[in-house]
Each structure stands twice: as structure tokens, then as C-alpha cells.
Amino acid sequence: MTVQVDNVNRTAQVDAVNKRILGMQTVVVTGVSSGIGKSIALLMVKSGWRVFGSVRKDVDAQALQAELGEAFVPLVFDVADDAAVIAASVAVRARLAGRTLDGLVNNAGIALSDPLLVQTVANFRKQIEVNLVGMFAVTRAFAPLLGADPALTGPKGRIVNMSSVGGRIGPPFLGAYAAAKHGVEGFSDSLRRELQLVGIDVVIIGPGSVATPIWDKSEAVPSAHLAGTIWERPFRAFTDYMIKDGRKVLAPERIGEVVRTALTTAKPRARYAPVPGKLLNWILPTTLPRRVVDRLIGRQLGLMKGPETANGRQQ
Structure with a gap:
């Protein structure tokens, strides 16, 4: 009898949890798995949301599940793997049980720094594939769950796309x-205008430098291939600046708060730009003539071509 009662109690508890989660x-x-994405997941769980979060490794999925609890559902896929993305959307649809998804945050991304004339085609292509094509693939797979599929019940969801200051200002070595x-x-912008037809909004977040583990990784960026080239010193100056600047700026939790606002406010802006030192890092670079900005950056990093002698060599 005790076993039966215990089983009934456990069943009732599971039913109560499922009802609350639904x-x-x-x-x-x-x-x-880390940085901005993890901060977003943590904040949204604390705000009472159920978060489906993508990671690429099972070990990260298990760790996050243990840390964030029952309101977090790990999805193991790479945004560059079309089949895995579609499979994840099918799994989420099943969990939603006929209701719409309230939000999609396209946060996954990578940055591989190098001078453009030295960077391999493979590394260039990988960044486009993950940061842009992957975002398109994920959006296309999950848009029906946000309300593009009229068979689902519930309010239309929102899409939040993570851009960057680099989406408006092209820094050297991060081309x-x-x-x-x-x-x-x-x-x-194109997606937001198209989706007016179905009532799904699209918001851009364009943060400046954020204090994440990416800056620790920057110290290990290989640069031996630049030794003896014209790019060696400017690249090192750039890397040193980014590491120093990146560790003392926005906390990832701040970006999480902006994302929460974009998902929950009644009338979100089309674009949010949480940028530290906004005058120097955003307002001036986006309002000054581009040639002026070129010279300022060039002088700062040693990218200005020096005076030449008659034989064409720099003095």
C-alpha cells in the first residue's frame, strides 16, 4: 500500500510540474553554453520562462540542466547543421503541445580574427556560415512555432537577433x-518587414564589448603566421586593445536584461545598442566621415602607411 501511495504522490507531483511548465x-x-547566451538563459529562467537552450556538447547540456533546473530544456545542435536544427524544432514543437513559442533569440556566433588578406577562405566562410547562415536556418526552422503556423494556438512570438557594434562599424582584423x-x-530588417504580414516582430541587439571568456581566448589567438609581415605589430596592438577593453566593459548580464526587455516590453525598439563609452565607441564612429574614422583607427593601431623614400621603402 505504501508503494502505491508513493507512486500516486510522485505521479501527482509530475502532473503538477507539467501543468506549471505548460x-x-x-x-x-x-x-x-557560456557568456551572453548563458546569461540570457539564466535571466529568463529566473523571470519565470521556460528556456530551450542550444549547446553543441552533451556535457554542457547536462551541466546547464543541473544548474538551471526543470525550466531549462537543453537542445544539442550546431546552428551550421541543418538537419540537427530541424530536428530540434520538431522536438520543441512536441514539447509545446499545440501552443506557440513566445520567443527565439539567435545568439550563437563565433569570431576568428585575422587580417583579411591573410585569413583563410575556410575561416572566413565558417564565420559567415555560423553567424549569418546559421541564424537564417534557425529562424526558418522555428518561425512556424512563433505563429507562422496558423494551426498553433497562442500569441505570436518575437525574434531577437544578436548583432554587434561590428554590424555597423567594420573594425580591422575582424572583417x-x-x-x-x-x-x-x-x-x-528585411525579415521584420516581411513578418509584419503574420504578426511576428524582429528586434536587433547590437552590443559593444562584453566581458565574456572570449577575451581569455583572445590571448591564445595564433599570430605566428604574421611574424615578419606588415600586419604583425598592428595585429598585436589590436589584440592587446581588445583584451584590455573587453575585460572592463559590459557584463553579459546587462545584455540579458536588454534581451528580456526586447522579449517582454509592449512596444520594443527595432534595435537596441548597449554600448559602453557610447560617445567614443558608437556616436562618433557612426557620425564622423568614414575617412576620418579610418585615420583615427589607423593611428591608434599603427595602420597608417609611413613616408616613403625614393626607392619606395618606408623610412
Whole structure:
């Protein structure tokens, strides 16, 4: 009899949990293993949302599940794997049980720095594939769950696309990343205008430097291939600046708060730009003539071509 009672109690507890979870607002967030993505997932769970978060490794899925609890559902897929993305959307649809998804946050991304004339085609292509094509693939797979599928019940969801300052300002040595993020800006604007027809909104978040583990990784960026080239010193100056600047700026939790606002406010802006030192890092670079910005950056990093002698060599 005791065993039967215990089984009944456990069943009742599971039913209560399932009922509560089904009543939660839901969001899919890509790239939640660390940094901004993890902060978004944590904040949305604390805000009472059910979070479906993508990671690429089972070990990360297990760790996040243990840390964030029952309101977090790990999805193991790479945004560059079309079949895996579609499979994840099918799994989320089953969990939603006929209701719409409230939000999709396209956060997953990578940055591989190098001078453009030295960077391999493979590394350039990888950044476009992950940061832009992957965002398109995820959006296309999950858009029906946000309300593009009229068979689902519930309010229309929102799409939040993570861009960057690099989506408006192209820094040296991050050309592939900037190209992808410029693409994210155009993709998002076009998508928002198209989705007016179905009532799904699209919001861009374009943060400046954020204090994440990416800056620790930057110290290990290989640069031996630049030894003896014209790019060696400017690249090192750039890397040193990014590491120093990146560790003392926005906390990832701040970006999480902006994402929460984009998902929950009644009338979100089309674009949010949480940028530290906004005058120097955003307002001036986007309002000054581009040639002026070229010279300022060139002097700062040693990218200005020096005076030449008669035989063409720099003095």
C-alpha cells in the first residue's frame, strides 16, 4: 500500500510540474553554453520562462540542466547543421503541445580574427556560415512555432537577433565577423518587414564589448603566421586593445536584461545598442566621415602607411 501511495504522490507531483511548465512563456536561445547566451538563459529562467537552450556538447547540456533546473530544456545542435536544427524544432514543437513559442533569440556566433588578406577562405566562410547562415536556418526552422503556423494556438512570438557594434562599424582584423554581422542587420530588417504580414516582430541587439571568456581566448589567438609581415605589430596592438577593453566593459548580464526587455516590453525598439563609452565607441564612429574614422583607427593601431623614400621603402 505504501508503494502505491508513493507512486500516486510522485505521479501527482509530475502532473503538477507539467501543468506549471505548460503555463510558462517559452523561448529558444541558441549558444547558451557560456557568456551572453548563458546569461540570457539564466535571466529568463529566473523571470519565470521556460528556456530551450542550444549547446553543441552533451556535457554542457547536462551541466546547464543541473544548474538551471526543470525550466531549462537543453537542445544539442550546431546552428551550421541543418538537419540537427530541424530536428530540434520538431522536438520543441512536441514539447509545446499545440501552443506557440513566445520567443527565439539567435545568439550563437563565433569570431576568428585575422587580417583579411591573410585569413583563410575556410575561416572566413565558417564565420559567415555560423553567424549569418546559421541564424537564417534557425529562424526558418522555428518561425512556424512563433505563429507562422496558423494551426498553433497562442500569441505570436518575437525574434531577437544578436548583432554587434561590428554590424555597423567594420573594425580591422575582424572583417569576416563584421561582414556576417552587417549581414545580420540587413537580414533582420528585411525579415521584420516581411513578418509584419503574420504578426511576428524582429528586434536587433547590437552590443559593444562584453566581458565574456572570449577575451581569455583572445590571448591564445595564433599570430605566428604574421611574424615578419606588415600586419604583425598592428595585429598585436589590436589584440592587446581588445583584451584590455573587453575585460572592463559590459557584463553579459546587462545584455540579458536588454534581451528580456526586447522579449517582454509592449512596444520594443527595432534595435537596441548597449554600448559602453557610447560617445567614443558608437556616436562618433557612426557620425564622423568614414575617412576620418579610418585615420583615427589607423593611428591608434599603427595602420597608417609611413613616408616613403625614393626607392619606395618606408623610412
